[in-house]
Amino acid sequence: MRVFPVQLYDHFCISIYRHDETIIPWQSELPSQVNARATFLKSVKPNSKECKVLRDDKSWLPFREATETTVLSHNLVETIDPPFQVDPNTNEFVIDPATGERIPYEPEDPGLDEAKRTWFYKVLVDVCQTPVGKKIVNAHRETLDTHMVWYKLCNHYQNSMSSKMRSQELLRWAHAAQLINLNHHGTNQSWITTFSETIRQCQALQNEENKLSDQMCVDFLNNSVRGTQHLEGVLDMHHTARRAAVAPDPFNITFESEPSIV
Helix, strand or coil: CCCCCHHHHHHHHHHHCCCCCCCCCCCCCCHHHHHHHHHHHHHCCCCHHHCCCECCHHHHHHHHHHHHHHHHHCCCHHHHCCCECECCCCCCECECCCCCCECECCCCCHHHHHHHHHHHHHHHHHHECCHHHHHHHHCCCCCCCHHHHHHHHHHHHHCCHHHHHHHHHHHHHHHHCCCCCCCCCCCHHHHHHHHHHHHHHHHHCCCHHHCCCHHHHHHHHHHHCCCCCCCCCHHHHHHHHHHHCCCCCCCCCCCCCHHHHC
């Protein structure tokens, strides 16, 4: 609570307050904001042609990320929500204490959720062209449960042998690739961007316990520019500058900051 002088309150009542205007609760969207949002959502129409096709197991990660972005832009993100209730604090499925089983997901608007799931299920039928993808999608043809379909797709491919092999392939490239030895026709910036994206995809395909540490990723990037005259000494110079500035831990650099340093 704040205390206002009488003169300030009188000024508010006389010149600012409008008794004929509707009182809008605090932190509520203004009518203009609501109308603008509704107009924008009406202009966004779902288009199945914008969804990426899953042709082989190696392309799972780009497919997953592209699909998540597409459904988000189409206001269909509810169609890939987990099939069970999630505890926001632990990010784990909620267990029913009476039955010991996971509590199913319940949409706020069942009718709208069914319409969205029906449309998105047709999309999944068209874009999932791998044998495992087709099997998972067809197993839910009766219920059209895209929540369970997407959950099973992610669970399978995140732990599949093909994803592990793809991650190892990316890791081997990152370990051995050197700018000076490759016939790279782009700029140094494009090389660093490509290398960083390779590491990101490798990390995304790994489980939490198998992810590379920041220091290992930094070492890989530093090794990739070894022999390139104007890039190989950048990290050492940065360490020297941090030591001169009496930084708490001058050699502790995250991989997210390393590409910008180089």
